[in-house]
Amino acid sequence: MLSKQQARAFFLIGTFVTFLIFIGLTIYSFSDGQDQTNYENITPQVVRGKVIWEENNCMGCHTILGEGAYYAPELTKVVERRGEGLIKAILMSPVPWEPNGRKMVAYGFSAEEADDMIAFFNWIGEIDLNGFDRIVSPLAKDKQLINSQTEN
Amino acid sequence: MKYKSQKVAYWFFALSMLLLTLQIVYGFIMGFARIGMDGLHEFIPFNTARAVHTNLLVVWLLSGFMGAAYYIIPEEAQRELVSVKLAYVQLISLALVGVAAIVGFHLNIWEGRKFLEIPHQLDYLVVANVLLFLALILLTLFRGKRKTTTALVLTMGLLFAALLYLPGMLPFDSQVTDSFFRWWVVHLWVEGVWELIMGGILAFLLIKLTGVDREVIEKWLYVIVGLTFLSGVLGTGHHYYYIGVNKIWLVVGGIFSALEPLAFLAMALFAVNMYRKGEKKHPNKIALFWTLGAAIVSFVGAGLLGFAHTLPQTNLYTHGTLVTAMHAHLAFWGAYAMIVFAIISYSLPNMTGRKLYDGARGRLAFWTTNIGMIGMTMAFGVAGVAQVYLERKYKLDFMEVQNEVSIHFVVLLLCASLFAFGIIMYIIDFVKHGRPTDEALEIIEND
Numbered sequence: 001m002l003s004k005q006q007a008r009a010f011f012l013i014g015t016f017v018t019f020l021i022f023i024g025l026t027i028y029s030f031s032d033g034q035d036q037t038n039y040e041n042i043t044p045q046v047v048r049g050k051v052i053w054e055e056n057n058c059m060g061c062h063t064i065l066g067e068g069a070y071y072a073p074e075l076t077k078v079v080e081r082r083g084e085g086l087i088k089a090i091l092m093s094p095v096p097w098e099p100n101g102r103k104m105v106a107y108g109f110s111a112e113e114a115d116d117m118i119a120f121f122n123w124i125g126e127i128d129l130n131g132f133d134r135i136v137s138p139l140a141k142d143k144q145l146i147n148s149q150t151e152n
Numbered sequence: 153m154k155y156k157s158q159k160v161a162y163w164f165f166a167l168s169m170l171l172l173t174l175q176i177v178y179g180f181i182m183g184f185a186r187i188g189m190d191g192l193h194e195f196i197p198f199n200t201a202r203a204v205h206t207n208l209l210v211v212w213l214l215s216g217f218m219g220a221a222y223y224i225i226p227e228e229a230q231r232e233l234v235s236v237k238l239a240y241v242q243l244i245s246l247a248l249v250g251v252a253a254i255v256g257f258h259l260n261i262w263e264g265r266k267f268l269e270i271p272h273q274l275d276y277l278v279v280a281n282v283l284l285f286l287a288l289i290l291l292t293l294f295r296g297k298r299k300t301t302t303a304l305v306l307t308m309g310l311l312f313a314a315l316l317y318l319p320g321m322l323p324f325d326s327q328v329t330d331s332f333f334r335w336w337v338v339h340l341w342v343e344g345v346w347e348l349i350m351g352g353i354l355a356f357l358l359i360k361l362t363g364v365d366r367e368v369i370e371k372w373l374y375v376i377v378g379l380t381f382l383s384g385v386l387g388t389g390h391h392y393y394y395i396g397v398n399k400i401w402l403v404v405g406g407i408f409s410a411l412e413p414l415a416f417l418a419m420a421l422f423a424v425n426m427y428r429k430g431e432k433k434h435p436n437k438i439a440l441f442w443t444l445g446a447a448i449v450s451f452v453g454a455g456l457l458g459f460a461h462t463l464p465q466t467n468l469y470t471h472g473t474l475v476t477a478m479h480a481h482l483a484f485w486g487a488y489a490m491i492v493f494a495i496i497s498y499s500l501p502n503m504t505g506r507k508l509y510d511g512a513r514g515r516l517a518f519w520t521t522n523i524g525m526i527g528m529t530m531a532f533g534v535a536g537v538a539q540v541y542l543e544r545k546y547k548l549d550f551m552e553v554q555n556e557v558s559i560h561f562v563v564l565l566l567c568a569s570l571f572a573f574g575i576i577m578y579i580i581d582f583v584k585h586g587r588p589t590d591e592a593l594e595i596i597e598n599d
Contacts, residue, residue, distance in 0.1 A: 004301075004371040011378035018385040018408075025386075029398045030329070037328045037396050047325050054264035057257075060199025065395045066472030067266055067331060071186070071198045073550040074472055100551040101188055105197045124327060130402065132394030135468055135544055 036128035049120025052113055061104070064124060066132060072104065077125045077137035079118060087121070088114040153502040155226040157233035159588040162503050163243055164219030165496045169579050171212035171250065172489075176572050178205040183568060186554075186561040196258065203257045203269040209484065210267070211250040216492030217349050218246070221289050221310060223499045224356050228303035229296020234288055242284045249277045265330065267338045268320045275321050282314045301370035302359065305377060306352025312345040328396040335391040342484075343384040343412060343454075350446070350491050351377050351419070357443045357498055358423060363432025372426075376418045383411035390462050394471050402464045409462040413455030416487075423447035436501060438514040442494035445522065449490055453482025453529070469544050474536035474557075482529040493578065504585045505592035517577035524571025531564035 028034065053059075061072040068074075078087065091114040096103040109117070127133070153159070181192060181201040190198070226233050233239060253270045256262060262269040270278065289310065293303055320337035324330040355373045359366050389405020392398075423444050434440065457479040461470040470476070497514070501507045508514070535557040542553045 002371065002375070004367060004374065007371045007374035007378070008301075011374045011381070014378045015381040015385070018382055022385050022388065025389075025400065025404060026332075028400070029332075029392075034398050036398070037326055039326060042325050050325070050327055050330075053327075055262075056260065057199045057203060057262050057264035057269060059264055059266050060202045060269075061197075063472040065327065065331060067395065068472070069199065069202050069266075070472070070474050070477065071182075071202070096193070100555060102551060102554065103190060103193050103197075105193075105199070120327075127328065127396040129394050129396055130399055132468060132471060136472065 038126050045116050045119040046123045049116040074136050079121050153592050155232045157236045158223050158226050160239045161219040161223035162588040164215050168212045168216040171208050175208035183565045187558050200257050213488050220353050220495045225289050225292050228300045229293050231296045234291040245281050302355045305348050309345045309348030316340050331395050339388045347380045348377050353491050353495050358426045361434045361440050362426050362430025364426045364430045372422045379415040383408050387412050393464050406464045413459050416451040416455035420447045420451040436509045438509045439498035441518050442497050446490035446494055449486030453486040469540050473539045478532035478536050485525045500585045503588035506585050513577050513581050517574045520570050521574030524567050527567030528564050531560045535560035
């Protein structure tokens with residue numbers, strides 16, 4: 001039967017080994033050639049967009065990359081689905097945008113801030129999400145299909 | 153209660169109850185908003201309510217864990233706490249940081265990173281607060297007469313929880329990297345080191361309530377926390393499937409997170425077996441209810457419901473839907489809220505000297521909160537599964553789907569009312585115990 005010493009050894013060795021593997025895999029994920037995010041395309045404008053995203057806790061209602069609060073739509077590939085014009089109008093609106101009665105906070109951003117957000121969304125939209133991008137944005141998938149069919 | 157300084161725990165538990173009440177209020181605000189009643193939108197928009205709801209959860213659980221440590225560590229180390237005064241300083245500063253963060257969320261001052269919304273400036277105060285707490289606990293432990301496994305596991309959990317807060321403070325330009333390291337905090341807390349804290353409290357309670365030999369209980373404690381880390385650390389990968397990092401996480405996260413229920417199953421079997429084996433019939437039955445309840449409900453909520461959407465093939469469709477909220481509610485309730493309720497129910501009669509553990513109110517609280525929370529979980533689950541099919545399979549628009557599933561939020565609110573009723577019953581019991589007193593030191597035969 002298992003002794004207390006063996007149980008402790010199982011805990012300590014198991015923890016140590018899995019942590020080592022975890023750190024190794026993390027380093028591997030961020031090593032050269034493994035990037036799926038087009039890291040080089042993160043311009044100062046994209047970073048400004050991310051700052052606006054965070055300072056207003058957009059994730060507190062929306063989701064992005066599937067992460068957030070499920071109260072408002074997923075915004076991965078939102079530019080492809082809705083177009084720049086509508087998104088800018090919503091972001092700059094002085095009154096709450098209210099689709100089907102569900103209110104968004106009226107942020108009343110400047111045109112420049114709205115452009116920063118669009119740049120951020122465009123960068124997000126290009127990330128390789130291991131297949132999730134097609135699930136979450138069926139419209140974008142349909143558009144791709146139509147494009148490839150017309151090319152053929 | 154064997155040491156006067158254990159009384160500090162009472163005030164941490166009282167803070168817990170206060171913040172839990174507020175958390176539930178903000179939960180209701182969100183529930184009503186989801187069925188179209190968002191009259192408070194101008195003052196408390198959904199993102200504010202949501203940040204308050206989740207951050208209060210974290211703070212009241214931490215306050216409960218800290219209270220548990222202040223109660224357990226002196227008893228395990230067999231000495232008074234090194235400084236009661238500093239423990240009160242720590243309590244007040246914890247409350248102040250919590251209140252400042254919550255007020256800030258109403259004024260658009262936050263970081264906007266899910267679960268870690270507390271702004272940077274306050275992060276440093278959190279760190280200072282936790283360092284003070286750890287210093288008090290570690291000094292007490294190492295100056296004590298004995299260092300038990302239970303005390304070590306509990307302390308190790310609290311120490312690692314503090315260390316793991318740090319990766320969340322690193323700034324990144326990339327949303328993907330940001331998210332990656334955010335999960336180092338959030339996942340490794342709730343599916344890693346917090347389970348050490350839970351295991352430590354559980355072991356302490358089982359030793360006290362069942363009378364089973366400490367050596368046996370602590371041996372299995374090692375096995376359980378061993379299984380937790382073996383599956384949970386690499387199980388972090390289930391957050392990395394679809395956020396823009398390497399596909400290797402689909403394999404690693406899939407395999408190891410599928411093993412995560414094992415730790416919870418072991419915990420449930422362990423608690424039930426120790427109860428059966430125990431010869432001591434401790435009169436505090438309600439503490440036993442919460443203790444066994446925590447072990448069993450955490451297996452269902454965290455183990456089974458987590459497994460339900462952890463495989464990459466399923467998660468591809470459920471990622472970013474209400475299915476996550478379904479799992480999260482029962483998991484946090486079972487694993488962490490219930491264990492805090494267990495240690496409160498156990499320690500309160502010992503600190504106040506009033507043995508109110510036979511009352512009907514305590515049992516009513518146990519059953520109504522649990523039935524209410526299971527009902528809420530089912531409402532979230534039905535809404536979530538419907539959302540997955542309508543939105544992701546049939547490609548309906550987001551808001552169209554939200555209107556379709558809004559009826560489930562009426563059910564959610566009804567179940568939440570039952571849950572809230574149970575919490576009120578529990579808090580009435582808490583208040584009826586009165587304040588902690590040194591006279592309770594004399595009544596130790598049932599500790």
